[in-house]
Amino acid sequence: SQTIHQWPATLVQPVGSPLSLECTVEGTSNPNLYWYRQAAGRxxxxxxxxxxxxxxxxxxxxxxxxxxxQDRQFILSSKKLLLSDSGFYLCAWSVRRDQPQHFGDGTRLSIL
Amino acid sequence: DQQVKQNSPSLSVQEGRISILNCDYTNSMFDYFLWYKKYPAEGPTFLISISSIKDKNEDGRFTVFLNKSAKHLSLHIVPSQPGDSAVYFCAASAIGTGANSKLTFGKGITLSVRP
Known part of the structure; x- marks a missing residue:
């Protein structure tokens, strides 16, 4: 079966620091991959x-x-984080465009 | 511009009764609709979907109804169980336009099922 791994689960970073969030999918080839963000109250x-x-x-x-x-690896990065980058970041995958997207457990990013 | 709207922020239902979660959309290009369930500190979990060529799709206790003329869809959960308590997101996509199949989400509705 297919699984998606996303890490870290939580991250606290100072303003201006770099960012790297990683997502990997197992059990499928050539998936469509997505990065979403949920800001507070949105x-x-x-x-x-x-x-x-x-x-x-x-x-x-x-x-x-x-x-x-790589085919099943998706990375989200930033060179210098802003306060407005705080939020809940989710990686997702799908087999095809007309199939449901399946999400990882997300990373809670707090910028101080 | 909020293209997918879940106007009720919360819903409380007695265990065993029906839960009806509503969702409205404004983009007439949307042709694929999904419902996701989300627990705290977890990612959304896919529940059920419906294509615009159908008006109903059923999977166990979950049924999604689509009214294209009203641009409205609803999720029915029967019977409701305490484990159904979570945030439910409605999402839509424009598959047929050849776009990137991105999902546009509503803001979610918190369902509480009382024992």
């Missing part, structure tokens, strides 16, 4: 999606970037 917002290695699209201009160095 719904989930798509940040990045990828249909293949090095094929990444950004939905929202921001301080973040994403990379997919």
């Amino acid at each position: 719904g989930l917002q798509l940040l990045f999606y990828s249909i293949g290695i090095d094929q990444i699209s950004s939905e929202v201009p921001q301080n973040l970037s994403a990379s997919r160095p």
Whole structure:
């Protein structure tokens, strides 16, 4: 069966520090991969999606970037974190565009 | 512009009764709809989906109804159980447009099932 792993579960970082969140999927090949963020009091917002290695699209201009160095690995990064980057970050995968997306357990990021 | 709306922030239901969770959307290009359930400190878990070519989809205790003319969908849980207490998100996607299949989420509704 397919599983998705996301780490760390929680992270506290100072303003201006770098960020790297990692997500890996097991049990499937060439998945569609997604990064979402849920800010306090708001719904989930798509940040990045990828249909293949090095094929990444950004939905929202921001301080973040994403990379997919391997088929089942998706990384969310920032060179310098802002206070507004605080939130709950979720990685998701799907087999095809018309199939449900399945989420990891998320990372709670707090910026001080 | 909130394209998927869950106007009620919370719902409380007696165990064994029916829970009806509502969702409205504004984008007529949406053609694929999903419901997710979320417990605290966990990611959303997929529950059930429906394509716009259908008006009903059933999976065990969960049934989703779609009214395209009203741009409205609802999730029925029968019978409700205390373990159903969680936040439920409605989500929509425009598969047919050839877009990236991103999900647009509502803000969620907190369901509490009283024993």
